[in-house]
Every structure is written in C-alpha cells, then in structure tokens.
Amino acid sequence: MTGQPIKPSQKASSSSSSSSSSNVRVVARIRPLAQYEIENGSKPIVKSLPSVDSLSNKENSIPQISSEPEVLEVQSSEKRWFELDAVLDGNSSQREVYYKSGAQQAVTQDIFKGFNCTILAYGQTGAGKTFTMGTASGKDSSDTDGIIPRACADLFEQIDTRCDGNAQVELSYLEIYNEEIRDLMCTDGSGGDLKIRETLNGEVYVSGLSSRPVQSPKEIGNFMEEASHRRVVASTKMNAVSSRSHAICVLRIQGVLEDSTKFSAKLTLVDLAGSERIKKTQASGKRAAEGININKGLFVLGQVVSALSEQRPKYKRKPPYRDSKLTRLLQDSLGGNSRTIMVACVSPADFNIDETINTLRYATSARNIKNSATRNVIKALSPEEAAKLQRENQLLLTQVKELQETIRKMALASEATPSLASTDTDSLGSQEDDDDSTGVSMSSDDLREDRSKQKKRIKELEHEVRHLKRANSNAKVGLSSQITESMAQEAIELPVLHKKVAQLEEELASKKELEAENEALRQEMDDLKADADSARLAANKMAQIMEQLQELKGDEVDKKKMEHDHIKVEEAWVSFVFQVLETNKEQMKRLRDDFTLVARVVESPDVMVLDKSSDGSSGGFWKRMRKDKKKDSEDEASGDEIHMKVDPAIRQKLVTEHLQFFEERMIEMESHIHSETLSLGSIRDSLRIQRDKLEIEIGESEFERDVLNPKDNDLLDQLTALLIGPVKNLGEYD
Numbered sequence: 121m122t123g124q125p126i127k128p129s130q131k132a133s134s135s136s137s138s139s140s141s142s143n144v145r146v147v148a149r150i151r152p153l154a155q156y157e158i159e160n161g162s163k164p165i166v167k168s169l170p171s172v173d174s175l176s177n178k179e180n181s182i183p184q185i186s187s188e189p190e191v192l193e194v195q196s197s198e199k200r201w202f203e204l205d206a207v208l209d210g211n212s213s214q215r216e217v218y219y220k221s222g223a224q225q226a227v228t229q230d231i232f233k234g235f236n237c238t239i240l241a242y243g244q245t246g247a248g249k250t251f252t253m254g255t256a257s258g259k260d261s262s263d264t265d266g267i268i269p270r271a272c273a274d275l276f277e278q279i280d281t282r283c284d285g286n287a288q289v290e291l292s293y294l295e296i297y298n299e300e301i302r303d304l305m306c307t308d309g310s311g312g313d314l315k316i317r318e319t320l321n322g323e324v325y326v327s328g329l330s331s332r333p334v335q336s337p338k339e340i341g342n343f344m345e346e347a348s349h350r351r352v353v354a355s356t357k358m359n360a361v362s363s364r365s366h367a368i369c370v371l372r373i374q375g376v377l378e379d380s381t382k383f384s385a386k387l388t389l390v391d392l393a394g395s396e397r398i399k400k401t402q403a404s405g406k407r408a409a410e411g412i413n414i415n416k417g418l419f420v421l422g423q424v425v426s427a428l429s430e431q432r433p434k435y436k437r438k439p440p441y442r443d444s445k446l447t448r449l450l451q452d453s454l455g456g457n458s459r460t461i462m463v464a465c466v467s468p469a470d471f472n473i474d475e476t477i478n479t480l481r482y483a484t485s486a487r488n489i490k491n492s493a494t495r496n497v498i499k500a501l502s503p504e505e506a507a508k509l510q511r512e513n514q515l516l517l518t519q520v521k522e523l524q525e526t527i528r529k530m531a532l533a534s535e536a537t538p539s540l541a542s543t544d545t546d547s548l549g550s551q552e553d554d555d556d557s558t559g560v561s562m563s564s565d566d567l568r569e570d571r572s573k574q575k576k577r578i579k580e581l582e583h584e585v586r587h588l589k590r591a592n593s594n595a596k597v598g599l600s601s602q603i604t605e606s607m608a609q610e611a612i613e614l615p616v617l618h619k620k621v622a623q624l625e626e627e628l629a630s631k632k633e634l635e636a637e638n639e640a641l642r643q644e645m646d647d648l649k650a651d652a653d654s655a656r657l658a659a660n661k662m663a664q665i666m667e668q669l670q671e672l673k674g675d676e677v678d679k680k681k682m683e684h685d686h687i688k689v690e691e692a693w694v695s696f697v698f699q700v701l702e703t704n705k706e707q708m709k710r711l712r713d714d715f716t717l718v719a720r721v722v723e724s725p726d727v728m729v730l731d732k733s734s735d736g737s738s739g740g741f742w743k744r745m746r747k748d749k750k751k752d753s754e755d756e757a758s759g760d761e762i763h764m765k766v767d768p769a770i771r772q773k774l775v776t777e778h779l780q781f782f783e784e785r786m787i788e789m790e791s792h793i794h795s796e797t798l799s800l801g802s803i804r805d806s807l808r809i810q811r812d813k814l815e816i817e818i819g820e821s822e823f824e825r826d827v828l829n830p831k832d833n834d835l836l837d838q839l840t841a842l843l844i845g846p847v848k849n850l851g852e853y854d
C-alpha cells in the first residue's frame with residue numbers, strides 16, 4: 121500500500137469555497153517497552169525500517185516530512201510489514217513526532233490557508249496516545265511536550281508574525297465518557313450530557329458547549345490543565361493513568377493576514393481512550409463498563425474507517441457515523457471538510473502483538489480515506505462583493521434582532537406566568553388527602569425543573585445575541601474608518617453569523633418544543649385534577665353502595681344462622697336413629713344367644729335344655745318344643761331346665777327349621793342395620809360438612825358486616841387513595 125504524503129498546499133484564492141482533496145495522513149509511533157512489559161519478559165518485535173529520507177535528516181536539524189512512505193516491521197512467527205506516511209520508534213523525540221506527523225505543517229501552514237485540521241491519536245490502552253498528544257501544560261515548553269502544547273505555541277507565534285495580532289482564537293474542550301458528552305470547560309458542573317446537533321448546512325456541533333476566547337498558549341494551557349482535572353482517568357493493569365474517555369479539544373481561529381487575506385479554520389486535537397481487552401487490563405465493575413463503552417466507540421470508528429477506505433465500488437457502504445458520538449463528532453475529520461493526521465500508537469512488545477497488528481491494520485486502511493477540505497479564506501473583495509456582504513450582514517443583523525425580540529418576549533411570558541407547580545400543588549392540596557398528592561407533586565417537580573432549564577437557556581441565548589451584536593457593531597465601527605479592513609472583517613464574520621443564526625433558530629425551535637411540552641404537562645395536570653374530582657365522587661358513591669351491602673350482609677347472616685340451626689336439628693335426629701340402631705344391635709345379640717342355645721341342643725340330641733329366664737325372643741321355638749313334647753314324649757322338669765325325650769328325627773327337623781329361621785332373621789337384620797348405619801353415617805358427614813361451611817360463611821359475613829360499618833372510615837380512605845390518580849374521566853355520580 122503506497123502512502124500519500126501531504127499534498128503541497130494550494131494558493132490562496134479569493135473564494136471561500138475552494139477545496140482540496142487529500143488523504144488522511146497516518147503515522148505510526150512505537151513507544152519504548154513499558155515497565156510491566158519488561159517485568160513480564162516481553163520482547164520487542166516491532167521496529168521501523170527507516171527511509172532514505174529519514175536517514176539523510178541530520179541530527180538536531182529540523183525534521184523533515186518524508187516524501188516517501190515508511191515501513192514498520194512486526195517480527196512474530198512470520199514477518200509483517202506495514203506501509204505508513206511515517207514511522208517513529210522508541211528513540212524518536214516529541215519534536216520529531218510533531219514535525220514528521222505533519223502536525224507542525226498543519227498548524228503553521230494549513231490553518232492559515234483556511235483549512236480545518238484534525239490531529240488524532242489512536243491505539244490500544246497504554247500505547248502512548250496521551251504522551252504523544254500531551255496536554256497544554258501552560259508551563260514553559262520542554263522536550264517532553266506533546267503535539268497539543270507545541271501546536272498551541274506555534275499557532276500564537278504564527279498569529280503574531282503573520283496577522284500582526286489581528287486574529288481571534290476560541291477554545292472549547294469536551295470529553296465523551298460512557299457515550300455522554302461533557303463540557304470540560306464548564307466549572308459549575310452543568311456541562312453534562314450535551315446533545316449533538318446539525319446546522320442547516322450539515323455542520324455537526326455540540327449544543328450548549330462553552331467556548332472561551334484565548335490570547336496565548338499559556339492561557340490555553342491553564343484552561344486545559346484545569347479541565348484535565350475533570351477528565352475521567354483511572355489506573356488499570358496496563359496503564360497507571362489510563363484515560364477513560366475520548367477528549368476533543370477544538371481551537372477556532374479567524375484572522376487577517378498581512379496581505380489582507382481573511383481566513384478562518386478549526387483545529388481539532390483528539391486524544392482517544394485506548395482500546396482494551398478487559399481480561400488484560402483486569403478491569404471490573406465500573407472500569408469494565410467504561411472499557412466496553414470505549415471499545416464500542418472505537419469499534420464504530422473502525423467501521424467508519426473501513427467504509428471510507430473501501431476502494432472496491434461493489435463493497436462501498438455508508439459510513440455509520442451516527443452509531444457513536446465519537447464518530448458523529450469526527451464526521452468532518454474522516455471523509456469530510458478537514459485535513460486529518462492520525463497517529464497510530466503501538467507497543468513494541470510481543471505481549472501486545474494482536475492489538476498492535478489490529479491498530480496497524482486500521483492505520484493502513486485509514487490512509488485510503490479521502491477528505492475534501494474547503495478553504496475558508498477571502499482575499500480581496502470587489503465593491504459589488506463588499507456590498508453583497510454588507511447586505512447579507514444587514515439581513516443577519518435583522519434576523520438576530522428578531523430572534524432577540526422573540527426570546528425577550530418568551531422570557532417575559534415565562535416570568536409573567538405564575539409558578540405552575542406551586543399553583544397546582546396548592547389547589548390540589550386543599551382538596552386531597554396526603555396519599556393522593558404524590559403523583560401530582562412528581563409532575564410539579566418536572567415542571568419546575570423544565571422551567572429553570574428554560575430560564576437558563578434563555579439567559580444563554582441572550583448572552584449569544586449580545587455577543588453577536590457586539591461582533592456586528594465592531595464590524596460597523598471598522599466600516600467608517602477603514603473600508604477594506606471592515607469588508608474583510610465582515611467576510612470573516614459572515615460564516616460565523618450564519619452559523620450562529622442557524623444555531624439560534626434551532627435553539628428557538630427546541631425552546632418552542634419545550635413550551636409545547638409545558639403546555640401538554642399543564643393539560644395533563646388539569647386532567648389529573650378532573651380525575652381526582654371524579655375519583656372522590658366515585659368514592660362517595662362507593663360508600664353508599666357499601667352501606668347497602670352491609671344491610672344485605674346482615675340479612676344473609678340471619679338466613680345462614682337459621683340454616684345452621686336446622687342442620688343442628690337434623691344432626692340430633694341422626695344421633696337418635698343411631699341410638700335406635702344400637703338397640704337393634706343389642707336384640708341381634710340376644711338372637712345370637714338363642715342361636716347358641718340351639719347349637720347346644722344339636723350337640724346333645726337326647727336332652728333339650730331350655731333356659732326359662734330367656735325373654736321369649738325365641739318364643740316360637742318354645743311353643744313348637746311344648747307341642748312336640750305333649751304329642752311324642754314324657755317330660756321331666758328339674759330346676760330351670762326342662763328335659764325332654766324327643767324323637768331324634770323330629771328333633772333334628774325342628775332344630776334345622778329353627779336354625780334356618782334364626783339365620784334368615786339374623787342376615788336380614790344385619791343387612792338392615794348395616795345399610796342404615798351406612799346411610800346415617802353419610803347423612804351425618806354431609807350434615808357436618810354443611811354445618812362447618814355455614815359456620816365459616818357466617819363468620820365471614822359477620823366480619824364483612826363489621827368491616828362495612830360506615831362509621832369505620834379506613835377502608836373508604838384506602839379506596840379513595842386507590843381511585844385517585846389512575847382513574848380517568850369516571851363521569852359524574854349523583
């Protein structure tokens with residue numbers, strides 16, 4: 121893959137729309153072995169193969185940008201080579217990196233030609249990105265200064281020599297932490313979760329991001345040092361001070377060159393958080409979550425790079441800029457209106473070979489990305505052009521005034537409106553119990569918060585309008601004294617004004633949206649109040665219904681009690697029948713005794729023993745025996761027994777007949793008693809079940825009757841609380 125050195129800069133033109141297409145310049149920086157790599161016995165396997173150009177660069181002379189690509193060699197199981205615009209190894213100084221990366225040229229030349237420039241460091245965690253970019257320390261420059269302090273120093277030096285101090289620089293500084301944009305320049309803690317917006321002409325910007333005019337590198341250094349304390353850093357196994365966020369520092373520069381050429385440009389300096397393997401960094405909990413978000417942003421960045429670098433038309437696809445905040449903010453730098461330098465930082469250690477190869481793959485792909493940077497310069501103006509610009513300027517001024525008036529009116533209206541939150545809470549408070557006001561007061565808090573946000577935003581907008589007015593009046597003052605200067609000044613102000621107006625319009629639109637939301641909330645509040653009234657009515661109606669229910673329940677209790685009494689009577693009857701059955705059983709016992717007697721007779725065929733004390737239950741047998749005695753035998757009586765001589769055949773017949781008679785009766789009675797007992801048992805069981813059930817029902821009904829006592833307000837209160845809030849449009853209950 122052949123690298124594309126930075127193209128020679130174009131000549132200044134009189135138009136602000138001239139553009140130049142250039143590839144992203146990609147250089148690699150190999151840092152020395154880190155302590156942890158030495159300790160784990162890592163070997164250096166990444167090195168640069170110096171170009172002829174770089175060998176010819178003499179020591180201590182100004183490092184030159186190589187006109188030929190340079191090669192980086194990775195020596196693992198097999199050798200691999202990567203061709204880049206420059207390769208800097210562990211011996212390269214910070215100064216060399218600044219020059220050979222192309223950063224020095226971008227700052228000292230491209231910016232003053234009106235090109236937007238981006239310099240970003242990319243690579244795995246601990247690979248040396250922060251070391252390479254550096255922070256503007258604000259202290260005297262030293263050998264260890266990275267790209268940012270060097271760029272700031274060169275920028276102001278150039279402004280001094282080339283613009284005679286006639287230039288303005290504005291600084292803004294943000295970080296993307298866990299997919300949230302935070303303003304690092306904001307001191308009052310309100311710069312969190314900023315939103316990305318787009319102007320009508322497609323420029324991406326961060327709404328509400330603060331910016332400060334700066335006059336010197338020292339001032340930038342001070343601001344950045346202060347801001348860097350707000351940046352999230354933490355210690356991991358691979359870097360003691362690891363950046364946990366992507367930091368983006370933007371310097372907006374506009375000025376007039378000695379030849380009256382006006383230029384404006386944006387210098388974006390990016391220190392990305394490093395890609396990391398959670399296993400290697402041994403991050404857990406919050407650190408691991410950060411790592412995942414960092415990797416996610418970088419993954420999308422890789423996708424964007426790969427989509428932009430695709431050469432084969434068949435495989436070309438839309439870069440997924442919108443998939444992460446990082447790529448959305450770097451949209452201009454990758455494939456857009458910017459000259460971009462990417463420093464791919466890598467470790468030399470075999471321990472990190474996978475990450476190094478990954479970084480270098482992206483780096484070589486990124487070299488194919490073509491940006492189309494537009495120059496923002498105006499060199500000389502014809503009287504017609506000047507008049508046109510003045511007219512545009514006038515138009516913008518009118519727009520600004522109109523916006524200012526709208527904002528003023530909105531501010532007045534918002535102050536004139538009584539505090540919605542307090543009014544509504546009061547009015548509800550007078551009607552509602554404590555319980556039911558909870559949902560309503562939550563809405564009030566939201567409203568109060570919205571209101572204060574709105575007021576804050578109005579103040580910001582007023583501030584911006586004042587700033588615009590000041591800028592325009594300065595332009596006017598210049599017009600009367602020095603026409604050329606002023607026209608050029610206006611030319612510079614014009615794009616800025618355009619942008620500001622677009623931003624203001626957008627802010628206004630979002631403010632109107634807020635007003636609409638506010639109105640919707642007010643409406644919701646009214647609905648809630650209506651619901652509360654309906655619920656109260658419903659609760660009263662419920663009380664009446666419950667009173668009626670209570671009466672009904674009373675009747676029910678009486679009825680069930682009667683039923684209960686009836687069952688008790690039935691149970692008593694069943695007990696009585698049981699007693700009768702017991703008697704029957706006793707009779708059965710006696711019959712059995714008789715049976716035993718007969719059995720004895722059968723055993724002694726000559727003598728019949730009759731028990732006179734017997735109660736006559738076997739009377740039939742007696743009679744038969746007497747009759748047979750008179751007819752066939754003589755009798756003898758002795759004591760309680762009567763001894764008879766009976767013909768054995770007759771005797772046998774009699775005995776058999778009576779035995780049969782006994783048996784039949786016994787079987788009959790036994791089955792009768794058995795079935796009676798069974799049916800009575802089941803009647804008794806079912807009665808018992810019914811009684812138990814009734815007792816429970818009576819208990820419940822009595823309880824309900826007691827609970828429904830209208831004097832007891834607890835249940836009513838609970839019902840009212842439940843009904844108020846969720847009930848919508850219940851209607852009237854009269």
Ligand SMILES: Nc1ncnc2c1ncn2[C@@H]1O[C@H](COP(=O)(O)OP(=O)(O)OP(=O)(O)O)[C@@H](O)[C@H]1O
Nearest residue numbers: 151152245246247248249250251359362363393394
């Ligand atoms: N070229 C270099 N020469 C000497 N030391 C270096 C070099 N590059 C990096 N270091 C040192 O290596 C360590 C890690 O570097 P640095 O913090 O810049 O890594 P990083 O890529 O920004 O990591 P992270 O993504 O975790 O923030 C630091 O102690 C730094 O001083």
